Amino acid sequence: MSSKKTLFDKVWDAHVVRNIENGPDVLFIDRHLVHEVTSPVAFLGLKNRQSKVLYPNRTFATADHNTPTRNQHLPVKDPLSANQLRALEENAREHGIPYWGLGHEKNGIVHVIGPENGITLPGATIVCGDSHTSTHGAFGAIAFGIGTSEVEMVLSTQCIMQPKAKKMRITIDGSLNRAVTPKDVALYIISQLSTSGATGYFVEYAGEVFRNMSMEGRMTVCNLSIEMGARGGMIAPDDKTFAYIKGREYTPKGAAWDTAMEYWKTLQTDEDAVFDKEVVFDGTKIEPMITYGTNPGMGIGISLGIPRAESLEGGVATYRKSLDYMNFHEGDAMLGKKIDFVFLGSCTNGRIEDFRAFAEIVKGRKKADHVTAWLVPGSHRVEEAIKDEGILDILEEAGFELREPGCSACLAMNDDKIPTGKYAVSTSNRNFEGRQGPGARTLLASPLVAAAAAVTGKVTDPRELLQLETA
Amino acid sequence: MAYDKFKVLTSTAVPLPIENVDTDQIIPARFLKATERTGFGDNLFRDWRYHPDNSPKEHFVLNNPIYSGKILVGGKNFGSGSSREHAAWAIYDYGFRCVVSSFFADIFRNNCLNIGVLPVQISADFLQKIFEAIEASPQAQLTIDLPAQTITINDTGDTESFEINHYKKDNMLNGYDDIDYLLSMKGEIENFAKDMPL
Numbered sequence: 001m002s003s004k005k006t007l008f009d010k011v012w013d014a015h016v017v018r019n020i021e022n023g024p025d026v027l028f029i030d031r032h033l034v035h036e037v038t039s040p041v042a043f044l045g046l047k048n049r050q051s052k053v054l055y056p057n058r059t060f061a062t063a064d065h066n067t068p069t070r071n072q073h074l075p076v077k078d079p080l081s082a083n084q085l086r087a088l089e090e091n092a093r094e095h096g097i098p099y100w101g102l103g104h105e106k107n108g109i110v111h112v113i114g115p116e117n118g119i120t121l122p123g124a125t126i127v128c129g130d131s132h133t134s135t136h137g138a139f140g141a142i143a144f145g146i147g148t149s150e151v152e153m154v155l156s157t158q159c160i161m162q163p164k165a166k167k168m169r170i171t172i173d174g175s176l177n178r179a180v181t182p183k184d185v186a187l188y189i190i191s192q193l194s195t196s197g198a199t200g201y202f203v204e205y206a207g208e209v210f211r212n213m214s215m216e217g218r219m220t221v222c223n224l225s226i227e228m229g230a231r232g233g234m235i236a237p238d239d240k241t242f243a244y245i246k247g248r249e250y251t252p253k254g255a256a257w258d259t260a261m262e263y264w265k266t267l268q269t270d271e272d273a274v275f276d277k278e279v280v281f282d283g284t285k286i287e288p289m290i291t292y293g294t295n296p297g298m299g300i301g302i303s304l305g306i307p308r309a310e311s312l313e314g315g316v317a318t319y320r321k322s323l324d325y326m327n328f329h330e331g332d333a334m335l336g337k338k339i340d341f342v343f344l345g346s347c348t349n350g351r352i353e354d355f356r357a358f359a360e361i362v363k364g365r366k367k368a369d370h371v372t373a374w375l376v377p378g379s380h381r382v383e384e385a386i387k388d389e390g391i392l393d394i395l396e397e398a399g400f401e402l403r404e405p406g407c408s409a410c411l412a413m414n415d416d417k418i419p420t421g422k423y424a425v426s427t428s429n430r431n432f433e434g435r436q437g438p439g440a441r442t443l444l445a446s447p448l449v450a451a452a453a454a455v456t457g458k459v460t461d462p463r464e465l466l467q468l469e470t471a
Numbered sequence: 472m473a474y475d476k477f478k479v480l481t482s483t484a485v486p487l488p489i490e491n492v493d494t495d496q497i498i499p500a501r502f503l504k505a506t507e508r509t510g511f512g513d514n515l516f517r518d519w520r521y522h523p524d525n526s527p528k529e530h531f532v533l534n535n536p537i538y539s540g541k542i543l544v545g546g547k548n549f550g551s552g553s554s555r556e557h558a559a560w561a562i563y564d565y566g567f568r569c570v571v572s573s574f575f576a577d578i579f580r581n582n583c584l585n586i587g588v589l590p591v592q593i594s595a596d597f598l599q600k601i602f603e604a605i606e607a608s609p610q611a612q613l614t615i616d617l618p619a620q621t622i623t624i625n626d627t628g629d630t631e632s633f634e635i636n637h638y639k640k641d642n643m644l645n646g647y648d649d650i651d652y653l654l655s656m657k658g659e660i661e662n663f664a665k666d667m668p669l
């Protein structure tokens with residue numbers, strides 16, 4: 001008698017090397033992504049133990065967090081950043097790990113280049129020293145962020161030790177309204193569940209809304225799973241998934257592809273499988289979203305006003321501290337608020353579809369004079385596509401400049417920092433205090449909302465602009 | 472990295488009654504450029520602790536000399552956000568050995584356990600009692616007894632037990648880490664890997 005399993009169970013159980021009673025599982029990791037910021041100390045640990053990377057061919061390294069988005073052909077100016085980049089390059093060389101540094105055609109944000117190159121596969125376990133590793137769950141993989149100690153574990157043993165997470169399913173049916181994007185769906189879920197609502201869980205997204213979503217949209221949703229505390233998020237692979245990965249460099253080919261396909265098709269949650277928690281939302285109720293506070297759970301429909309503290313559960317002091325930081329007030333409308341910066345990019349919304357969406361709004365319009373806009377593709381491949389599809393022309397005509405790939409203002413480790421007190425509409429994933437620069441004030445939103453803000457200079461409902469065009 | 476053994480800790484505590492303290496606050500990204508593990512304590516809570524001109528912000532708790540100790544007590548959902556282990560390093564490097572909260576983010580909890588900082592999760596009521604005890608007297612001591620899995624407010628004798636899995640508890644008590652364990656079963660892992668397609 002076979003017990004009913006969820007998608008998560010199937011993938012997890014297939015990777016357990018050893019189960020420790022009243023302790024964690026030893027979990028085998030298929031693919032490990034490495035970048036310059038969270039890896040140097042792990043490599044140092046390896047050196048101290050006189051250990052080697054066990055499976056260099058399961059490990060991939062890129063430079064993204066700490067890299068400039070202009071003049072990447074020149075030496076990196078900041079000596080500390082340059083030092084980290086050098087360390088990664090040397091570590092990769094010493095251990096025989098593929099390294100896609102600045103200027104390399106495969107270079108880009110770690111969670112953008114994984115899927116692009118077929119490193120991300122259904123049924124795989126994928127980790128990286130970055131919490132948004134959850135992105136790769138869009139392909140039916142178990143993917144999650146780990147700390148540097150764990151990076152060292154995976155380098156030296158290809159395993160980590162973690163207890164299996166609880167399981168949550170989020171089901172959303174119904175058709176999405178116009179101008180409601182995957183980013184809005186994710187921000188909506190987080191606003192409903194709160195920033196810790198899924199802590200301890202691994203989430204499976206199910207229902208019509210996710211079935212209808214493109215692979216890129218699914219990546220955006222899974223990417224943001226961590227923002228409600230989830231260990232990760234995943235979506236069962238389907239024909240869209242297989243079509244996306246087929247023929248990419250690291251995907252299996254020939255007979256290996258056929259064998260893999262047979263297995264991948266079994267990666268569905270069994271009908272009667274039980275989740276520890278089930279959540280259901282109505283997709284027709286979601287409108288374009290924007291955040292007003294200092295965590296991603298503080299989001300509302302763009303036409304609404306900032307909630308009053310009394311209407312929320314608990315934490316009034318923390319809530320007021322957050323609004324003080326933003327210099328917003330309870331009851332304020334979000335529409336019409338003046339903004340200074342726009343950031344289009346990051347592993348959340350730095351893929352080609354995001355640039356297409358942004359271009360749809362700015363086409364034939366002009367960037368607002370007082371707005372500084374940073375448009376940063378997620379990878380060189382994305383950059384190429386922007387050029388090939390004629391999107392660059394549209395952007396430039398509207399007064400925008402395209403930068404070179406990297407994490408950029410998502411975490412502001414390089415020069416792309418929003419100045420103190422300024423407001424940025426950002427397509428990234430975190431509006432924490434100071435995340436985009438000390439004192440920076442972040443409003444998270446979709447590429448459409450970002451584009452609408454970029455051309456009007458204030459928080460604007462993208463539906464207004466889209467309707468003007470179609471009127 | 473092996474770390475100090477943790478058995479019983481009695482200490483005053485530093486209160487931080489703020490919810491959703493994310494790791495970007497614990498250690499902002501611009502301080503993650505090091506290639507070694509030392510020195511992060513100086514920048515713990517950097518932007519809450521210092522003005523842009525590096526002068527201390529008087530009202531922040533770490534700048535208030537009446538509070539000290541090896542225990543940091545934080546509000547609900549402590550350590551959310553980025554996976555940066557640097558956050559746990561900064562807490563350790565500053566001198567804390569234990570973080571108490573009514574709720575921890577997953578990755579942060581893991582990172583703490585991996586480097587020898589004990590995360591102690593307690594009920595919201597008990598957390599409130601601790602904050603009240605420290606407010607009444609910043610000299611109030613807490614005792615964290617790992618073998619017994621209890622946390623006690625010494626003045627009042629109020630006590631609560633906390634959870635930790637047997638394996639991690641053993642590691643903390645002995646100062647072992649996961650890598651030691653994994654290296655000891657390398658043959659088994661290599662065997663397993665043979666059947667895992669690339």
Ligand code: SF4
Pocket residue numbers: 064065109110111130131132346347348406407410411428429
């Ligand atoms: S874009 Fe932001 S969230 Fe994504 S990997 Fe880079 S820093 Fe992390």
